[in-house]
Amino acid sequence: MPYYIEKRDNGFYRLRGTHHGIPAKDRSLKTRSREQAEALREAAERTVFEQVILGKRPAQTFAELAVDYLKAGRDLGPKAEDIIADLAEKHLDDITPADCDRLAARIYPTAKPSTVNRNIISPISAIMCWAAADNRVQLRKWPRRRERQTRTDWRRPDQIEAILTAISSPQGRAIAALYVGCGLRASEAVFADGRDFAPDLSQVTIQGTAWDDDGAAADKGYEGTKGFYSRTVKIPPRAREFLMPVISLEPGRALVNSRGYPWSDRNGPRKMLETACAACKVPPLTPHVLRHTWATWHYAVHKDRLKLLSEGGWTDDDLIKRYVHLADDALAGEVIARNWAISGQRASPESENINGNKAQSA
Numbered sequence: 001m002p003y004y005i006e007k008r009d010n011g012f013y014r015l016r017g018t019h020h021g022i023p024a025k026d027r028s029l030k031t032r033s034r035e036q037a038e039a040l041r042e043a044a045e046r047t048v049f050e051q052v053i054l055g056k057r058p059a060q061t062f063a064e065l066a067v068d069y070l071k072a073g074r075d076l077g078p079k080a081e082d083i084i085a086d087l088a089e090k091h092l093d094d095i096t097p098a099d100c101d102r103l104a105a106r107i108y109p110t111a112k113p114s115t116v117n118r119n120i121i122s123p124i125s126a127i128m129c130w131a132a133a134d135n136r137v138q139l140r141k142w143p144r145r146r147e148r149q150t151r152t153d154w155r156r157p158d159q160i161e162a163i164l165t166a167i168s169s170p171q172g173r174a175i176a177a178l179y180v181g182c183g184l185r186a187s188e189a190v191f192a193d194g195r196d197f198a199p200d201l202s203q204v205t206i207q208g209t210a211w212d213d214d215g216a217a218a219d220k221g222y223e224g225t226k227g228f229y230s231r232t233v234k235i236p237p238r239a240r241e242f243l244m245p246v247i248s249l250e251p252g253r254a255l256v257n258s259r260g261y262p263w264s265d266r267n268g269p270r271k272m273l274e275t276a277c278a279a280c281k282v283p284p285l286t287p288h289v290l291r292h293t294w295a296t297w298h299y300a301v302h303k304d305r306l307k308l309l310s311e312g313g314w315t316d317d318d319l320i321k322r323y324v325h326l327a328d329d330a331l332a333g334e335v336i337a338r339n340w341a342i343s344g345q346r347a348s349p350e351s352e353n354i355n356g357n358k359a360q361s362a
Contacts, residue, residue, distance in 0.1 A: 003045050005029065005037045013037035019048045060136060062095060063088035069127050073228075076123040082107050083123060092128070092137040100124055100142070113145035121145070152322050154293040156331070157338040159282060164242070166276040169258035174242045175269050176276075178204075178255070179287050181239025181340060183294035183312050186266035186287035188225060191217045194249040201240045201247070205232045206313065213251070220265055225313055233311045238339035295320065297335045300327030 003017040003024050011032040015024040029040045066076070066084045076083060086103055087095060103124075104116045125142035132139035155163075160180055167173045178189045188206050191214065196205045209224035210217045217223075225231070235243070247254050253262040263269060270286050277284045291312075298308050299320075308320050335341055 003041050005034070005041050007034075015041060015044060019045050022048045060092050060131075061088065062090050062092060065092060065127060065131050065136065069130060074126075074130070076127065077119050079107055079119045080123065083120070087124075092131060095124070095128065097121075097143055113147045117144045117147065149322065152292055152296075152326060153283075153285065153289045154296045154326060155282075155285065155289070157297075157334045157340055159280075160290075160293065160340075161338065162280050163273070163276045163282065163285070166279040167272060170242070171246050171256055171258050172269070172272045172276075174246045175255050175263065176273065176290065177239040177242035178235075179269075179290035180293050181236045182233045183291050183298065184233075184287075185226070185291060185313075186269065187220075187222050189255070189287070190263040190266055190269065191220075191222045192254045193252065194247070194254040195251055197235075197247065197249055197254060199249060201235055201243055203232055203234045205230060211251075214253075216262065216264075227313075227315060229313060229315075231311060231313050236340050241339075292323070295323040296326045297331065297340060299323045300331040301335055301341055 003015055003019050005013045006016050007013050013029045013031060013034065014026055015029055015037075016026050017024050024044065029037045031037055031040070063084060066080075066088075069076070070080075083103065086106075087099060090099070100116075100121045104111070104120045107120065108116055121142055121144050128137060128142065129139065131137045164173050164176055167176060175189055178184055178192070179186075182204055184192070184204075184206060191210060192204065193207070193211050193214065195211070196207060198204070206225055208228040208230040210222055246256075248256075255263065257263050257268060266287060273286060273290075274284045295308060295312055298311070299305070302308070305317065305320060305324060308314075308323065309317060312320065314320055
């Protein structure tokens, strides 16, 4: 028996019957309009025909997709439960950018565009693009909200040298040098393992996932890099000078604080940097500002956006465009003269520092 509609006492139509062996399961069509109900019946029969006769994959719900996505070890961010609960019963073909806007209005009514982009639009876009790669849904573009670009804070080599000098302990100077010399994120340096560094300190590998035997990292919620992608960065000569006296290359934390204990989290280095900046009477900075600084220096020296994208661990080229415009013509010479040349680049005999003198090779 083909599908047919039946009006109930409450005025809503329901879909009944069986089409090509697929029962309608007496489901509500959520309409009191006979015309709309007939259109929905025809659509249901067409879908069954495509699945049974043409072999088209049946439409999946967002909840079914989310289960597969999470089983694959991927992450939907801090609002995963809200996103899944809201879109659970929706078929993938029916999800649109308007759903992102509706979710944002409910979850983040007063949030900045950057927050909505990061915690609502990006996760939904990621899971839908993942489904499209598996031919579960048509590939679509998910527009992001326009973010007002804020001023990017970074510092020149002379100021960084002054701040490092103001840090009271060699252990503190080492982790700060790792931030500005390699562009590590705050937690990546705190939880770096001795096994991640080359024996000659020529490079460091930032692991996509934390070491299984680092229980303290797990307790603090550190799981690895954003996106869980590993990357390798060369350590410049100046950073090696600060690392060599205090770093441990054995399994376990590579860097410790001035009391000989592992840094508990990112707050320790941040407070240390605030104290050093106050002593130098310069605006305060954070580990993330040192990452901005590294990126700015990196592009000044290399003029290579793809290299910066790879070594910085970014997946979106838009995130690094700001650094392309920050570096002035003198900055590369300052970086090389101070031996902070990124990726271990050495100053050539012909290069000159900012005073016009020949820069010595590192």
